[in-house]
Amino acid sequence: MAHALQLRRAVADDLDWIHELRHRVYAKELGQHAPDPTGRLRDGLDGDNVYLVVARGADRLGFVSITPPWAGRYGIERYLTREELPLLTEDALFEVRILTVEPRWRSTIAAPLLMFAALRWIASRGGRRVVVMGRTELLDMYQAVGLRPTGHAVYSGALSFEVLTGAVIELMRTAMSRYAGAVERLRAGLDWQLDMPFLPRADGCEHGGASFAAIGTDFRSLHRRREVVAADVLDAWFPPAPEVAAVLAEDPAWTARTSPPTGADGLLAEIATARALPVEALSVGAGSSDLIFRAFGRWLTPESRVLLLDPSYGEYAHVTQEVIGCHVDRLPLRRADGWRIDPARLAAVTRSGRYDLAVVVNPNNPTGRHLPAAELRAAIADSPDTMRWWIDEAYMGYVGLSESLADLAAVDPRVVVCSSLSKMYALSGVRAAYLVAEPTVTEQLRRWTPPWAVSLPAQLAAVAALRDPSYYADRWAQTHTLRHLLAVDLAAVDSSASIEEAVSNFLTVTLPPDGPSAARLVQECRRSDVYLRDLSPMSTAYEGRTLRIAVKDSAENARIVAAYRTALDALRSGWAAPGPVSPRVPTGMTAR
Incomplete structure:
Protein backbone atom coordinates (compact mmCIF):
# COMPACT_ATOMS: atom_id res chain seq x y z
CA MET A 1 0.00 0.00 0.00
CA GLN A 193 -3.90 4.08 10.59
CA LEU A 194 -6.12 5.49 13.30
CA ASP A 195 -6.78 3.47 16.44
CA MET A 196 -10.47 2.82 15.82
CA PRO A 197 -12.27 0.91 13.03
CA PHE A 198 -13.11 2.86 9.89
CA LEU A 199 -16.83 2.14 10.30
CA PRO A 200 -18.94 2.07 13.47
CA ARG A 201 -20.92 -0.98 14.48
CA ALA A 202 -24.07 -1.44 12.44
CA ASP A 203 -26.32 -0.98 15.49
CA GLY A 204 -24.43 2.09 16.67
CA CYS A 205 -23.68 0.63 20.12
CA GLU A 206 -20.10 -0.11 21.15
CA HIS A 207 -20.17 -3.44 23.00
CA GLY A 208 -17.34 -5.60 24.22
CA GLY A 209 -17.04 -9.14 22.94
CA ALA A 210 -14.49 -8.76 20.15
CA SER A 211 -12.87 -11.84 21.69
CA PHE A 212 -15.56 -14.06 20.17
CA ALA A 213 -14.58 -12.87 16.71
CA ALA A 214 -11.12 -14.24 17.46
CA ILE A 215 -12.63 -17.56 18.49
CA GLY A 216 -14.85 -17.61 15.40
CA THR A 217 -18.47 -16.49 15.27
CA ASP A 218 -19.28 -19.28 12.78
CA PHE A 219 -18.37 -21.78 15.54
CA ARG A 220 -16.04 -23.77 13.26
CA SER A 221 -12.97 -23.18 15.41
CA LEU A 222 -14.21 -23.41 18.99
CA HIS A 223 -10.86 -24.87 20.07
CA ARG A 224 -9.70 -21.27 20.00
CA ARG A 225 -11.66 -20.66 23.19
CA ARG A 226 -8.73 -22.22 25.05
CA GLU A 227 -6.26 -19.85 23.38
CA VAL A 228 -8.10 -16.53 23.68
CA VAL A 229 -8.29 -14.63 26.98
CA ALA A 230 -11.71 -12.95 26.82
CA ALA A 231 -11.16 -10.18 29.35
CA ASP A 232 -13.10 -7.65 27.25
CA VAL A 233 -16.43 -8.96 28.53
CA LEU A 234 -17.38 -9.43 32.17
CA ASP A 235 -18.26 -13.10 32.08
CA ALA A 236 -17.42 -14.95 35.29
CA TRP A 237 -13.93 -16.46 35.53
CA PHE A 238 -15.35 -19.49 37.37
CA PRO A 239 -17.67 -22.24 36.09
CA PRO A 240 -21.29 -22.38 37.21
CA ALA A 241 -22.18 -24.45 40.28
CA PRO A 242 -21.67 -28.21 39.82
CA GLU A 243 -25.40 -28.87 39.80
CA VAL A 244 -25.80 -26.51 36.85
CA ALA A 245 -23.43 -28.58 34.74
CA ALA A 246 -25.08 -31.76 35.96
CA VAL A 247 -28.60 -30.75 35.06
CA LEU A 248 -27.55 -29.56 31.60
CA ALA A 249 -25.58 -32.76 30.95
CA GLU A 250 -28.23 -35.16 32.23
CA ASP A 251 -30.19 -35.33 28.98
CA PRO A 252 -28.97 -32.62 26.58
CA ALA A 253 -30.93 -34.02 23.63
CA TRP A 254 -34.20 -33.73 25.57
CA THR A 255 -33.24 -30.27 26.83
CA ALA A 256 -32.50 -29.07 23.30
CA ARG A 257 -35.72 -30.33 21.72
CA THR A 258 -38.21 -29.62 24.51
CA SER A 259 -40.22 -26.43 24.85
CA PRO A 260 -39.70 -24.80 28.25
CA PRO A 261 -42.43 -23.84 30.72
CA THR A 262 -44.21 -21.02 28.92
CA GLY A 263 -44.01 -18.44 31.68
CA ALA A 264 -40.92 -19.75 33.49
CA ASP A 265 -43.05 -20.47 36.58
CA GLY A 266 -40.44 -22.67 38.24
CA LEU A 267 -37.72 -20.08 37.76
CA LEU A 268 -39.97 -17.33 39.13
CA ALA A 269 -40.74 -19.43 42.19
CA GLU A 270 -37.04 -20.15 42.78
CA ILE A 271 -36.12 -16.46 42.54
CA ALA A 272 -38.92 -15.59 44.96
CA THR A 273 -37.62 -18.15 47.46
CA ALA A 274 -33.96 -17.22 47.08
CA ARG A 275 -34.60 -13.46 47.38
CA ALA A 276 -37.53 -13.59 49.83
CA LEU A 277 -39.77 -11.73 47.40
CA PRO A 278 -43.39 -12.20 46.34
CA VAL A 279 -43.52 -14.00 43.01
CA GLU A 280 -46.00 -11.40 41.76
CA ALA A 281 -43.23 -8.81 41.96
CA LEU A 282 -41.02 -10.67 39.49
CA SER A 283 -40.61 -10.85 35.75
CA VAL A 284 -37.93 -12.79 33.88
CA GLY A 285 -36.14 -12.36 30.58
CA ALA A 286 -33.40 -13.71 28.39
CA GLY A 287 -30.72 -11.54 30.00
CA SER A 288 -30.94 -7.98 31.26
CA SER A 289 -30.84 -6.54 27.72
CA ASP A 290 -34.09 -8.34 26.95
CA LEU A 291 -35.71 -6.73 29.98
CA ILE A 292 -34.27 -3.30 29.22
CA PHE A 293 -35.53 -3.26 25.64
CA ARG A 294 -38.93 -4.64 26.60
CA ALA A 295 -39.56 -2.33 29.56
CA PHE A 296 -38.12 0.86 28.11
CA GLY A 297 -39.97 0.26 24.85
CA ARG A 298 -43.23 0.25 26.80
CA TRP A 299 -42.51 3.12 29.18
CA LEU A 300 -40.61 5.66 27.11
CA THR A 301 -41.28 7.75 24.01
CA PRO A 302 -39.23 10.35 22.10
CA GLU A 303 -40.74 12.94 24.44
CA SER A 304 -39.45 11.21 27.58
CA ARG A 305 -36.60 12.70 29.60
CA VAL A 306 -34.04 10.27 30.97
CA LEU A 307 -31.12 10.72 33.38
CA LEU A 308 -28.08 8.46 33.05
CA LEU A 309 -24.80 8.26 34.91
CA ASP A 310 -21.70 9.09 32.87
CA PRO A 311 -19.77 6.88 32.52
CA SER A 312 -22.07 3.90 32.83
CA TYR A 313 -23.24 0.81 30.94
CA GLY A 314 -23.54 1.88 27.30
CA GLU A 315 -26.68 -0.13 26.54
CA TYR A 316 -28.80 2.40 28.39
CA ALA A 317 -27.64 5.33 26.26
CA HIS A 318 -28.09 3.22 23.15
CA VAL A 319 -31.67 2.21 23.94
CA THR A 320 -32.91 5.53 25.26
CA GLN A 321 -31.15 7.88 22.85
CA GLU A 322 -30.58 5.95 19.63
CA VAL A 323 -33.41 3.39 19.60
CA ILE A 324 -36.27 5.30 21.26
CA GLY A 325 -34.96 8.84 20.74
CA CYS A 326 -35.50 10.17 24.28
CA HIS A 327 -34.10 13.41 25.64
CA VAL A 328 -31.11 12.15 27.62
CA ASP A 329 -29.11 14.02 30.24
CA ARG A 330 -26.06 12.74 32.09
CA LEU A 331 -24.95 13.02 35.68
CA PRO A 332 -21.17 13.27 35.26
CA LEU A 333 -18.97 11.13 37.49
CA ARG A 334 -15.46 12.52 37.99
CA ARG A 335 -12.11 10.80 38.25
CA ALA A 336 -11.11 13.42 40.83
CA ASP A 337 -13.98 12.22 43.03
CA GLY A 338 -12.98 8.56 42.63
CA TRP A 339 -15.94 8.10 40.25
CA ARG A 340 -18.20 8.19 43.31
CA ILE A 341 -21.94 8.57 42.77
CA ASP A 342 -22.71 11.55 44.99
CA PRO A 343 -26.16 10.93 46.51
CA ALA A 344 -26.66 14.64 47.23
CA ARG A 345 -26.03 15.59 43.58
CA LEU A 346 -28.23 12.71 42.42
CA ALA A 347 -31.05 13.82 44.71
CA ALA A 348 -30.73 17.46 43.70
CA VAL A 349 -30.94 16.63 40.00
CA THR A 350 -33.84 14.18 40.26
CA ARG A 351 -35.76 16.37 42.72
CA SER A 352 -36.29 18.86 39.89
CA GLY A 353 -39.11 16.76 38.48
CA ARG A 354 -37.90 17.05 34.90
CA TYR A 355 -37.17 13.34 34.39
CA ASP A 356 -39.43 10.43 33.59
CA LEU A 357 -36.72 7.86 34.34
CA ALA A 358 -33.37 7.76 36.14
CA VAL A 359 -31.03 4.81 35.57
CA VAL A 360 -28.51 3.88 38.26
CA VAL A 361 -26.17 0.94 37.69
CA ASN A 362 -25.05 -0.09 41.16
CA PRO A 363 -22.28 -1.19 41.42
CA ASN A 364 -21.59 0.87 38.36
CA ASN A 365 -20.06 -0.53 35.21
CA PRO A 366 -17.43 0.48 34.11
CA THR A 367 -16.30 2.45 37.17
CA GLY A 368 -16.93 -0.42 39.62
CA ARG A 369 -18.11 2.02 42.32
CA HIS A 370 -20.99 1.21 44.65
CA LEU A 371 -23.47 3.65 46.17
CA PRO A 372 -24.57 2.30 49.58
CA ALA A 373 -28.20 1.21 49.67
CA ALA A 374 -29.16 3.64 52.43
CA GLU A 375 -27.91 6.62 50.43
CA LEU A 376 -29.66 5.51 47.26
CA ARG A 377 -32.90 4.89 49.19
CA ALA A 378 -32.73 8.43 50.55
CA ALA A 379 -32.30 9.91 47.07
CA ILE A 380 -35.27 7.90 45.80
CA ALA A 381 -37.43 8.97 48.75
CA ASP A 382 -36.65 12.60 47.92
CA SER A 383 -37.70 12.27 44.26
CA PRO A 384 -41.10 13.06 42.73
CA ASP A 385 -43.82 10.44 42.55
CA THR A 386 -43.95 10.95 38.79
CA MET A 387 -40.42 9.67 38.18
CA ARG A 388 -39.39 6.03 37.80
CA TRP A 389 -36.04 4.62 38.96
CA TRP A 390 -34.34 1.73 37.19
CA ILE A 391 -31.65 0.18 39.42
CA ASP A 392 -29.33 -2.25 37.63
CA GLU A 393 -27.80 -4.67 40.13
CA ALA A 394 -25.95 -6.98 37.74
CA TYR A 395 -22.85 -7.00 39.99
CA MET A 396 -24.48 -6.71 43.43
CA GLY A 397 -23.22 -10.12 44.56
CA TYR A 398 -19.70 -8.75 44.68
CA VAL A 399 -20.84 -6.21 47.30
CA GLY A 400 -23.42 -8.32 49.13
CA LEU A 401 -27.02 -9.09 48.32
CA SER A 402 -28.09 -7.35 51.51
CA GLU A 403 -27.35 -4.08 49.64
CA SER A 404 -30.03 -4.82 47.05
CA LEU A 405 -33.04 -2.54 46.73
CA ALA A 406 -35.24 -5.43 45.57
CA ASP A 407 -37.41 -5.23 48.69
CA LEU A 408 -38.12 -1.55 47.99
CA ALA A 409 -38.90 -2.22 44.33
CA ALA A 410 -41.46 -4.87 45.30
CA VAL A 411 -43.62 -2.28 47.05
CA ASP A 412 -42.75 1.11 45.48
CA PRO A 413 -44.21 1.54 41.96
CA ARG A 414 -41.51 4.14 41.18
CA VAL A 415 -38.65 1.65 41.58
CA VAL A 416 -37.56 -1.28 39.40
CA VAL A 417 -34.54 -3.46 40.15
CA CYS A 418 -33.00 -5.41 37.28
CA SER A 419 -30.67 -8.27 38.15
CA SER A 420 -28.80 -10.32 35.59
CA LEU A 421 -28.00 -13.92 36.50
CA SER A 422 -25.35 -13.92 33.78
CA LYS A 423 -22.31 -12.32 35.34
CA MET A 424 -22.64 -13.26 39.00
CA TYR A 425 -23.77 -16.83 38.38
CA ALA A 426 -21.56 -17.70 35.39
CA LEU A 427 -24.58 -18.06 33.10
CA SER A 428 -23.84 -15.49 30.39
CA GLY A 429 -24.17 -18.08 27.64
CA VAL A 430 -27.69 -19.22 28.56
CA ARG A 431 -29.11 -15.68 29.11
CA ALA A 432 -31.28 -15.33 32.20
CA ALA A 433 -32.27 -12.27 34.24
CA TYR A 434 -35.12 -10.97 36.33
CA LEU A 435 -36.55 -7.68 37.44
CA VAL A 436 -38.36 -6.76 40.63
CA ALA A 437 -41.19 -4.24 40.65
CA GLU A 438 -44.49 -3.53 42.33
CA PRO A 439 -46.96 -6.21 41.10
CA THR A 440 -49.05 -3.87 38.95
CA VAL A 441 -45.85 -2.98 37.06
CA THR A 442 -44.74 -6.58 36.56
CA GLU A 443 -48.25 -7.55 35.50
CA GLN A 444 -48.04 -5.04 32.66
CA LEU A 445 -44.61 -6.29 31.59
CA ARG A 446 -45.72 -9.91 31.66
CA ARG A 447 -48.48 -9.05 29.19
CA TRP A 448 -45.77 -7.90 26.80
CA THR A 449 -43.48 -10.86 27.43
CA PRO A 450 -43.59 -13.46 24.65
CA PRO A 451 -44.10 -17.10 25.64
CA TRP A 452 -40.96 -19.17 26.10
CA ALA A 453 -38.90 -15.98 26.53
CA VAL A 454 -36.34 -17.88 28.62
CA SER A 455 -35.01 -21.10 27.09
CA LEU A 456 -35.23 -24.45 28.85
CA PRO A 457 -31.43 -24.68 29.34
CA ALA A 458 -31.50 -21.20 30.86
CA GLN A 459 -34.38 -22.02 33.20
CA LEU A 460 -32.76 -25.27 34.33
CA ALA A 461 -29.38 -23.62 34.84
CA ALA A 462 -30.74 -20.59 36.71
CA VAL A 463 -32.78 -22.69 39.11
CA ALA A 464 -29.82 -24.93 39.87
CA ALA A 465 -27.56 -21.92 40.40
CA LEU A 466 -29.94 -20.21 42.82
CA ARG A 467 -30.08 -23.38 44.90
CA ASP A 468 -26.34 -23.23 45.65
CA PRO A 469 -25.72 -19.80 47.25
CA SER A 470 -22.67 -20.93 49.23
CA TYR A 471 -20.81 -21.96 46.05
CA TYR A 472 -21.25 -18.51 44.53
CA ALA A 473 -20.49 -16.65 47.76
CA ASP A 474 -17.12 -18.42 47.83
CA ARG A 475 -16.43 -17.54 44.19
CA TRP A 476 -17.36 -13.90 44.71
CA ALA A 477 -14.92 -13.74 47.65
CA GLN A 478 -12.19 -15.35 45.52
CA THR A 479 -12.83 -12.74 42.84
CA HIS A 480 -11.77 -9.96 45.21
CA THR A 481 -8.49 -11.76 45.89
CA LEU A 482 -7.81 -12.39 42.20
CA ARG A 483 -8.64 -8.80 41.31
CA HIS A 484 -6.23 -7.43 43.90
CA LEU A 485 -3.39 -9.71 42.78
CA LEU A 486 -4.01 -8.71 39.16
CA ALA A 487 -3.91 -5.02 40.13
CA VAL A 488 -0.63 -5.48 41.99
CA ASP A 489 0.97 -7.31 39.04
CA LEU A 490 -0.19 -4.69 36.52
CA ALA A 491 1.07 -1.86 38.70
CA ALA A 492 4.47 -3.56 38.84
CA VAL A 493 4.68 -3.44 35.04
CA ASP A 494 4.11 0.31 34.75
CA SER A 495 4.04 2.61 37.76
CA SER A 496 2.92 5.56 35.60
CA ALA A 497 -0.47 3.96 34.93
CA SER A 498 -3.35 4.30 37.38
CA ILE A 499 -4.95 1.01 38.45
CA GLU A 500 -8.41 1.24 40.02
CA GLU A 501 -9.91 -1.87 41.58
CA ALA A 502 -13.29 -0.79 42.99
CA VAL A 503 -15.61 -3.63 44.11
CA SER A 504 -16.64 -5.72 41.13
CA ASN A 505 -15.19 -8.45 38.88
CA PHE A 506 -13.06 -6.06 36.85
CA LEU A 507 -10.56 -3.25 37.22
CA THR A 508 -9.54 -0.29 35.09
CA VAL A 509 -6.15 0.89 33.90
CA THR A 510 -5.63 4.54 32.94
CA LEU A 511 -2.53 5.22 30.89
CA PRO A 512 -0.54 8.47 31.31
CA PRO A 513 -1.32 11.36 28.92
CA ASP A 514 2.05 10.99 27.20
CA GLY A 515 1.62 7.25 26.69
CA PRO A 516 -0.22 5.20 24.08
CA SER A 517 -3.98 5.45 23.77
CA ALA A 518 -6.11 2.78 25.38
CA ALA A 519 -7.22 1.70 21.92
CA ARG A 520 -3.62 1.15 20.77
CA LEU A 521 -2.80 -0.89 23.86
CA VAL A 522 -5.94 -3.00 23.47
CA GLN A 523 -5.08 -3.64 19.83
CA GLU A 524 -1.51 -4.59 20.64
CA CYS A 525 -2.59 -7.03 23.36
CA ARG A 526 -4.69 -8.85 20.78
CA ARG A 527 -1.48 -9.98 19.11
CA SER A 528 -1.05 -12.16 22.22
CA ASP A 529 -4.66 -13.37 21.99
CA VAL A 530 -5.52 -11.27 25.04
CA TYR A 531 -8.67 -9.17 24.64
CA LEU A 532 -9.28 -6.13 26.85
CA ARG A 533 -11.92 -3.39 26.64
CA ASP A 534 -11.16 0.15 25.54
CA LEU A 535 -13.55 2.40 27.48
CA SER A 536 -12.95 5.48 25.34
CA PRO A 537 -16.24 5.34 23.37
CA MET A 538 -18.26 5.18 26.59
CA SER A 539 -17.30 8.59 27.96
CA THR A 540 -15.09 11.59 27.35
CA ALA A 541 -14.20 11.35 31.04
CA TYR A 542 -11.76 8.61 30.07
CA GLU A 543 -9.90 10.90 27.61
CA GLY A 544 -9.08 7.92 25.40
CA ARG A 545 -6.70 6.53 28.02
CA THR A 546 -8.65 3.99 30.10
CA LEU A 547 -9.22 0.29 29.55
CA ARG A 548 -11.21 -2.24 31.53
CA ILE A 549 -9.95 -5.72 32.35
CA ALA A 550 -12.21 -8.52 33.54
CA VAL A 551 -10.84 -10.63 36.36
CA LYS A 552 -9.95 -14.15 35.21
CA ASP A 553 -8.35 -17.13 36.95
CA SER A 554 -4.70 -17.07 38.00
CA ALA A 555 -3.36 -18.56 34.76
CA GLU A 556 -5.27 -16.17 32.49
CA ASN A 557 -4.48 -13.20 34.72
CA ALA A 558 -0.80 -14.05 34.25
CA ARG A 559 -1.32 -14.01 30.47
CA ILE A 560 -3.01 -10.63 30.76
CA VAL A 561 -0.06 -9.19 32.65
CA ALA A 562 2.43 -10.68 30.17
CA ALA A 563 0.50 -9.31 27.18
CA TYR A 564 0.21 -5.90 28.84
CA ARG A 565 3.97 -5.79 29.39
CA THR A 566 4.74 -6.91 25.83
CA ALA A 567 2.28 -4.41 24.36
CA LEU A 568 3.68 -1.48 26.32
CA ASP A 569 7.23 -2.41 25.30
CA ALA A 570 6.21 -2.62 21.63
CA LEU A 571 4.33 0.66 21.65
CA ARG A 572 7.09 2.55 23.42
CA SER A 573 9.77 1.20 21.15
CA GLY A 574 7.79 1.91 17.99
CA TRP A 575 7.55 -1.75 16.96
CA ALA A 576 3.76 -1.86 17.05
CA ALA A 577 1.97 -1.66 13.71
CA PRO A 578 -0.46 1.27 13.30
CA GLY A 579 -4.19 0.84 12.96
CA PRO A 580 -6.73 -1.64 14.29
CA VAL A 581 -5.68 -5.27 14.69
CA SER A 582 -8.04 -7.74 13.03
CA PRO A 583 -8.95 -10.94 14.88
CA ARG A 584 -6.72 -13.84 13.98
CA VAL A 585 -8.21 -15.98 11.23
CA PRO A 586 -8.36 -19.67 12.24
CA THR A 587 -6.21 -22.08 10.29
CA GLY A 588 -7.87 -23.27 7.10
CA MET A 589 -10.29 -20.36 6.94
CA THR A 590 -10.36 -17.34 4.65
CA ALA A 591 -10.74 -13.82 5.95
CA ARG A 592 -13.69 -12.01 4.42
Missing part, protein backbone atom coordinates in the same frame (compact mmCIF):
# COMPACT_ATOMS: atom_id res chain seq x y z
CA ALA A 2 2.99 2.27 -0.60
CA HIS A 3 0.99 4.68 -2.80
CA ALA A 4 -2.36 4.34 -1.05
CA LEU A 5 -3.84 7.25 0.79
CA GLN A 6 -2.92 7.13 4.46
CA LEU A 7 -5.02 8.53 7.26
CA ARG A 8 -3.08 8.88 10.49
CA ARG A 9 -2.70 10.93 13.60
CA ALA A 10 -0.01 13.59 13.21
CA VAL A 11 3.39 13.01 14.76
CA ALA A 12 6.00 15.59 15.74
CA ASP A 13 7.49 15.66 12.23
CA ASP A 14 4.14 16.79 10.82
CA LEU A 15 3.81 19.92 12.94
CA ASP A 16 6.21 22.11 10.98
CA TRP A 17 4.34 21.30 7.75
CA ILE A 18 1.00 22.01 9.47
CA HIS A 19 2.22 25.41 10.65
CA GLU A 20 3.68 26.22 7.22
CA LEU A 21 0.51 25.17 5.35
CA ARG A 22 -1.67 27.19 7.73
CA HIS A 23 0.47 30.25 7.03
CA ARG A 24 0.24 29.81 3.26
CA VAL A 25 -3.53 29.36 3.34
CA TYR A 26 -4.82 31.55 6.18
CA ALA A 27 -2.26 34.36 6.10
CA LYS A 28 -1.26 34.65 2.45
CA GLU A 29 -4.17 33.17 0.50
CA LEU A 30 -7.22 34.10 2.59
CA GLY A 31 -6.02 37.04 4.66
CA GLN A 32 -7.44 35.80 7.95
CA HIS A 33 -4.15 36.41 9.74
CA ALA A 34 -1.25 38.79 9.21
CA PRO A 35 1.80 37.20 7.56
CA ASP A 36 4.48 36.02 9.96
CA PRO A 37 8.19 36.51 9.18
CA THR A 38 8.85 32.87 10.05
CA GLY A 39 6.39 31.66 7.42
CA ARG A 40 4.67 29.61 10.10
CA LEU A 41 1.25 30.04 11.70
CA ARG A 42 1.07 28.33 15.06
CA ASP A 43 -1.96 27.76 17.25
CA GLY A 44 -2.30 28.48 20.96
CA LEU A 45 -3.92 25.08 21.39
CA ASP A 46 -1.14 23.12 19.69
CA GLY A 47 -0.38 21.35 22.95
CA ASP A 48 -3.99 20.19 23.32
CA ASN A 49 -5.13 19.73 19.73
CA VAL A 50 -5.22 16.38 17.98
CA TYR A 51 -4.21 16.65 14.32
CA LEU A 52 -5.23 14.07 11.75
CA VAL A 53 -3.26 13.96 8.50
CA VAL A 54 -4.04 12.48 5.11
CA ALA A 55 -0.98 11.60 3.05
CA ARG A 56 0.15 9.66 0.01
CA GLY A 57 3.63 8.31 0.52
CA ALA A 58 5.85 11.22 1.51
CA ASP A 59 3.30 13.79 0.31
CA ARG A 60 1.01 15.30 2.92
CA LEU A 61 -2.32 16.31 1.41
CA GLY A 62 -4.11 17.99 4.27
CA PHE A 63 -4.99 17.96 7.96
CA VAL A 64 -7.80 18.63 10.39
CA SER A 65 -7.56 19.80 13.99
CA ILE A 66 -9.70 18.47 16.86
CA THR A 67 -9.85 20.11 20.27
CA PRO A 68 -11.13 17.67 22.93
CA PRO A 69 -13.13 18.75 25.99
CA TRP A 70 -10.37 17.71 28.39
CA ALA A 71 -8.23 20.52 26.97
CA GLY A 72 -10.40 22.81 29.13
CA ARG A 73 -10.71 25.48 26.42
CA TYR A 74 -11.69 25.87 22.78
CA GLY A 75 -10.38 27.99 19.93
CA ILE A 76 -13.80 29.52 19.41
CA GLU A 77 -13.56 31.13 22.84
CA ARG A 78 -11.36 33.78 21.24
CA TYR A 79 -14.57 35.08 19.67
CA LEU A 80 -17.45 33.98 21.89
CA THR A 81 -17.76 33.45 25.63
CA ARG A 82 -19.41 30.43 27.20
CA GLU A 83 -22.24 32.68 28.32
CA GLU A 84 -22.82 33.72 24.71
CA LEU A 85 -22.53 30.13 23.43
CA PRO A 86 -23.71 27.83 26.27
CA LEU A 87 -23.02 24.64 24.32
CA LEU A 88 -19.32 25.25 25.11
CA THR A 89 -20.12 24.09 28.66
CA GLU A 90 -21.25 20.61 27.55
CA ASP A 91 -19.11 17.76 28.86
CA ALA A 92 -18.75 15.81 25.61
CA LEU A 93 -18.23 18.66 23.12
CA PHE A 94 -15.37 18.54 20.60
CA GLU A 95 -14.31 21.42 18.39
CA VAL A 96 -13.32 20.64 14.81
CA ARG A 97 -11.07 23.35 13.40
CA ILE A 98 -8.92 24.53 10.50
CA LEU A 99 -9.47 21.67 8.07
CA THR A 100 -6.86 22.58 5.46
CA VAL A 101 -5.86 20.89 2.20
CA GLU A 102 -2.89 21.62 -0.06
CA PRO A 103 -4.13 23.60 -3.11
CA ARG A 104 -3.40 20.89 -5.67
CA TRP A 105 -5.37 18.29 -3.67
CA ARG A 106 -8.54 20.33 -3.07
CA SER A 107 -10.56 18.62 -5.79
CA THR A 108 -9.81 15.16 -4.37
CA ILE A 109 -11.38 13.16 -1.54
CA ALA A 110 -8.86 14.56 0.95
CA ALA A 111 -11.28 17.00 2.62
CA PRO A 112 -14.25 14.58 2.92
CA LEU A 113 -11.89 11.92 4.24
CA LEU A 114 -10.58 14.27 6.92
CA MET A 115 -14.12 15.26 7.91
CA PHE A 116 -15.17 11.62 8.25
CA ALA A 117 -11.99 10.71 10.13
CA ALA A 118 -12.54 13.56 12.59
CA LEU A 119 -16.08 12.35 13.25
CA ARG A 120 -14.91 8.77 13.82
CA TRP A 121 -12.12 9.91 16.14
CA ILE A 122 -14.54 12.00 18.17
CA ALA A 123 -17.04 9.14 18.43
CA SER A 124 -14.27 6.79 19.52
CA ARG A 125 -13.52 9.12 22.46
CA GLY A 126 -17.12 9.36 23.66
CA GLY A 127 -17.94 12.64 21.94
CA ARG A 128 -21.60 13.52 21.67
CA ARG A 129 -21.52 16.96 20.01
CA VAL A 130 -19.23 18.95 17.75
CA VAL A 131 -18.86 22.67 17.22
CA VAL A 132 -17.37 24.10 14.02
CA MET A 133 -16.49 27.53 12.67
CA GLY A 134 -17.44 27.20 9.02
CA ARG A 135 -16.60 29.79 6.39
CA THR A 136 -19.77 31.60 5.40
CA GLU A 137 -19.32 30.97 1.66
CA LEU A 138 -19.20 27.20 2.36
CA LEU A 139 -22.28 27.15 4.59
CA ASP A 140 -24.30 24.95 2.21
CA MET A 141 -21.61 22.28 2.34
CA TYR A 142 -21.61 22.19 6.14
CA GLN A 143 -25.39 22.01 6.31
CA ALA A 144 -25.47 19.19 3.75
CA VAL A 145 -23.52 16.93 6.12
CA GLY A 146 -25.89 17.67 9.01
CA LEU A 147 -24.32 20.64 10.82
CA ARG A 148 -26.71 23.38 11.87
CA PRO A 149 -26.04 27.11 12.47
CA THR A 150 -26.20 28.34 16.05
CA GLY A 151 -27.09 31.88 15.00
CA HIS A 152 -23.65 33.25 15.76
CA ALA A 153 -21.39 34.85 13.15
CA VAL A 154 -17.66 35.30 13.74
CA TYR A 155 -15.28 37.59 11.87
CA SER A 156 -11.54 37.02 11.65
CA GLY A 157 -9.40 39.15 9.39
CA ALA A 158 -10.89 39.09 5.88
CA LEU A 159 -13.05 36.02 6.61
CA SER A 160 -16.49 35.53 8.10
CA PHE A 161 -17.60 32.33 9.75
CA GLU A 162 -20.81 30.76 10.94
CA VAL A 163 -20.72 28.78 14.18
CA LEU A 164 -22.32 25.40 13.54
CA THR A 165 -23.01 22.37 15.69
CA GLY A 166 -24.30 18.81 15.38
CA ALA A 167 -24.86 15.70 17.46
CA VAL A 168 -22.29 13.01 16.71
CA ILE A 169 -25.01 10.35 16.49
CA GLU A 170 -26.93 12.33 13.89
CA LEU A 171 -23.85 13.27 11.90
CA MET A 172 -22.72 9.66 11.73
CA ARG A 173 -26.22 8.53 10.81
CA THR A 174 -26.25 11.03 7.93
CA ALA A 175 -22.82 9.89 6.77
CA MET A 176 -23.84 6.22 6.82
CA SER A 177 -27.17 6.75 5.05
CA ARG A 178 -27.18 9.80 2.78
CA TYR A 179 -23.50 9.44 1.89
CA ALA A 180 -23.06 5.66 2.15
CA GLY A 181 -21.64 5.40 -1.37
CA ALA A 182 -19.19 8.22 -0.76
CA VAL A 183 -18.05 6.61 2.50
CA GLU A 184 -17.33 3.37 0.66
CA ARG A 185 -15.32 5.25 -1.94
CA LEU A 186 -13.31 6.88 0.85
CA ARG A 187 -12.56 3.45 2.22
CA ALA A 188 -11.35 1.96 -1.07
CA GLY A 189 -7.58 1.55 -1.07
CA LEU A 190 -7.19 3.53 2.14
CA ASP A 191 -4.45 2.77 4.65
CA TRP A 192 -6.42 3.65 7.78
